[in-house]
Amino acid sequence: MADAVALRQALAAFLGDTQYRKFVARGMYRGRMAYWQEQEWTRFTTAHPEFAVDLNELAAALLVCHLHGDELKPDTAEVFHGCMDLARWYVEARSRLFPYAAQDVISTEGRPFEGDRIGVLFCPACRVARAGWRRR
Ligand SMILES: [Zn+2]
Incomplete structure (x- = not known):
């Protein structure tokens, strides 16, 4: 699995701070992304295929506070x-x-x-x- 910290840093750098926080705050609802997250995730993993983890790994990596960045x-x-x-x-x-x-x-x-x-x-x-x- 890709390193969760490295994945979060790359995703934050790619999306920009505001959009990254929105992405984390939305999280996965019932194991699914919102449509706009799917679009962003596809853009990100196309640019960074080394971080193309499955949804379970992504959900685990994003269990952080969208305000402080600490792992929950x-x-x-x-x-x-x-x-x-x-x-x-x-x-x-x-x-x-x-x-x-x-x-x-x-x-x-x-x-x-x-x-x-x-x-x-x-x-x-x-x-x-x-x-x-x-x-x-
Ligand atoms: Zn916090």
Whole structure:
């Protein structure tokens, strides 16, 4: 497999910073790319055939924070059995400053779920940013 760091660097250089972050943030939904990602991926792998990995490898390589670039790490979060609304100002701060802190309680929104913890992926830099934001 191509080195994930080298692949990300080459893809970022090829797409440009803004488009690369958009590509990473969109990720793979149900193991598939969006149409515009397929177009970009075809352009990239035509120029860089050494990075023409399959979708599973690409999805694994792109498990990074689109804001900080850190690789996402597994953790668990508390589950709230019921519906819960977060304040809009908090949701906006989270998506702008620490999208992968993954330290909020996760509500089931009425869906059946066994247990009190659920697996999440987090970015260490997002957790640092969230802690700094909370101190202010
Ligand atoms: Zn982050």
